[in-house]
Amino acid sequence: MFLKRILVFLIVTIFATSHASIGGYICPYSRKKFLEIATRALNTNTEDISVIYFGANSFKLLNEALPKDLKTASCEKLNKLFKPTADLSTLFYGLSTNKLLGCDSKLSVEGVVKIAQEALQSDVSSVLDLHYASEILTLLGQPLSNQQKIVQLIQAQLKTDDSVLNLGYALHIAALLGNSGKFIINRIEDIVVQADEVDGKLLQWEGGLSTTSQILTGLLKFPTSNQLTQVQADKLGNYLLSRTTVQTPKGVSVLLEAVTALAASKISPVSISIAGPTSVTVNKPELRIQVTNILGQPLKPTPSPVVAQSATRIADDVVVLAKQPLSPGTKESEFILPLKLEPGFYKILINAGTHAATLNARVLGPIEIKNFEIGLSDADGSSVPKLEKITFPNKCSKILKGDSGQNLLVKFTLSQQVHQAFLRLSAGKKEIIFVAGYESNNQYKIEADLGQELPLSDTFTIELIIGDSIITNPIRWNVGNIEVKLSGAATQSVGPKIIRSAKPEIVHMFRQPDKRPAEVVSLFFTALTLTPFLVLLVSWKKIGVNFSNFTPLAIPFHLGFGAILGLFALFWLKLNMFATCAYLIPIGGFTFFAGQRLLSHVAKNKKPEKADK
Template identity: 30%
Template structure:
């Protein structure tokens, strides 16, 4: 069940995907202005002339352009021939002279040794100049160069086997990056994405086969290509113009852009909803049929319209929605655009606002005595006039107000989103605002109990101007009405001695942050005891040295010995500095330097001590008639050893 639910959500989301970006008329004009810049070489002339042609704009001064092309043409350059051939095809009456050498040059460029760009430009130039070409040979060469192959294949004969290249469109589409479900683009950027769209639809039109691109992917490509409103170069502007022309004039997919002419708002004074139905270049689709499939009120979900057709008037589709007598509010439209099988994103959701004018009626003002000892006198005030006399209320009385809000055109009672009662002190400028609420019969009532509400007025007595404020997004005439003057009297002893004007724009009181209190330190006795325990091993060492005597007679004052002990002391000092100042990474850096020096010095010191120790041994050898020799090694202090020595060549080998 949940799977079906999420599947229906996904399908509804896919159907609701519509172009959120396209070329508006101002965008097209800005694009034409960029492409109309004075060109300086054949490449810029190609981008300008062909780009303007794709936008449907007129290229001025065909003869001057043709003369410029012929003067800049280099018949030994494939690129130059490509630019010239494309320009000559875009404008009328400009023929490029073609010699046998030119034909041979272009045919020679269609080879395995050429780049894909050279092959594409050579094939396009041959096609534009009307020169024959073996199309099947080019297909074999292009099969591994998908992107440029699409553009090249659209220039080849339909007799060639182009189906394999057309199938590659689906593979290229799979390589597009999906950005949030709204955009599809190549990581190479806008120009690569736009030229892919141009090439895909050019080849599809050439082969009369629908490209393997899904409709939602078409819309994502449209959003990606036309989301950028300024272009960095002529080449980028040319690619956008080419993509716009391809998406507007191909045989299979034409995205539809449905927009309201002006705000999507209708009223009794403007009852007609007007829509513009265009392609991505804001050109009207006059052959389209536009129908409101359904329309319902957003608040109540009540349907009000079904299968209502629009009529076309001077390129604008119109519907008299007010003839259905809708109440003011918002309505959700589902609009279908038909009339052409190529149309994509032709089901559009549109929110329409029905606005109206509001009138205030039955405005009654009165002062009500709390104990009912005095009869209530009610005064009616007509909008927009002000009550002639003021109203006085003290702590024993309540001020009351009641009124109704109705639609001027239909007389239907309204409940706008914002209905306020404002009391403004004429002397101090203080303002107090209350919300007026309707009852079950949509009658607004407001009652002010001066005794209970005195804190909101800071117990400031005086004359207050009474205003009624009515506002709503669907109202054409929001109301700010000065209804009357009300004199409020509070208890004198509760009033402040000095009346200060109240303002909301004052500095806020400083926030005092309460941080966590530090933990209490241990007592001095505990600290001293802990320190004594730490130092006790060192004190014990000193006592034993004094008692037993310290033998330092063998201490060597060689550089390695001194350096070793200094390094060891430095490492102990580094541990202290680490505890007080350094972090772990800084300590490791210093420790590596000190430790390396200490290690080398210690190794040297121990080697010297070993040599010195063996030099103290003496050997007394006995001389038996036959080996092994027995020698007695003695040390001046403690060691005596007997070692058997075997002759080994000319030396003696000792065996312990």
């Protein structure tokens, strides 16, 4: 029992101290794309300073120098757009952009310090306003005075709205406040638990890339708070790598801010990936593996040892390699794994210290044709076929001659199994292709009934075609020729004349309309619809029409009511429901207010009469 507990403890310890690495890094292709987006942002004719900021910030995070002409044009555009009386966000982006570009001319910042200080003391300032104001003063080299007041404002705003985005801004403000900002440490655990996990591999905060970047960069400014575990950091790294398809300047900027901060942290994810092509050959079996951070930069210190824990052939799930150490490569973060294996696809488990990753690689090798035989046999199997052995790349010693009562028989053996093995018979523009059937031990066979398969009598060229994704020498071998003479009946039964002409027009058949009722019935029901109007006229004749109480206020109401009736008639004749509703809203509103005024007038006139009684 004691030994069993010890074994369980060791297993748990091993799994607890090892974890997977992230699935890739910011590759050169992504860096090139990010630079193109940043360049377009700086070249854009825009009046939004934030666009210029995101472009300049991306250049800095990519550690790329700005072209001189682009820098000059961006500085001129910034000087033209920047106004010291703008809102806090514009002031922040303007001052930050000026610092990133390193412009020779200084921006006019008169009154900016006062605006920022007032925002930091105002009870109506949002957390975002406090964030921009504190960043502005820091950029201008001004101290954040009355820090307790700022802390009180942040806490008051978080009581009202403690969304993850506001908490992210609060993290950045607290980092600028020094010791006064330690209040936010009590909220860090609450921030971390609000992250959403996707498929057990990705971790993000609600709000997408911008929110996740804001929170992550804020959390990493408090390295002593143990805010994130290594597993969580790896999942965040995987999420950031999944967003490398961003196409906007802001998306690129916030992504680079997050990955740069994560790569510089103590919980920097480890990327174990294949450097260069994922295929090696039998002659050059060295597979290059690199162990880097999320930016593709060398890790210091590099996790060790770096070992190929296992290599499994995907075709049959057989382990062909185990616990093979990797040797250092030419670069600091590069390691070499010699895959001296048979051609095929392999799944390789690499361990680098406590990190692990499963990589897919391919070993390529040459193919060899062995024991190739070709000949003719009787279709009814009445005689033993006579086959000629040919060695690649030679041709058949004579022209084969066959008829409609014979089969073409081909047998050959390859040095390994392939996915594509065909026999092609061609004569001029006519061709027919037969698929080689796999038998066993890499043996293939093709048997073609000449009378059934060939369209007409002719001399055909025979070619063997061998191809596969794991061979380095695909083969197209001209084996020889075969002269086929088919009987008249066979010739007529196959190979019909091909006629290429316009196909008959497709005419849609509409459903026949239902039979309409007799004209008398239609007129009768039309007359019935006029019955209410006739009843109204008869009633007016008997009772009479009282115009004594008529008021001009009734005219708008009756006009509106008549317009509604007319609209219904148009709906019945040609309008659809959506157009009718669009017209009915204003007409109905007008009629409602006109009727309200009319009823109010009638009610006022009746009140004196009741008083007299």
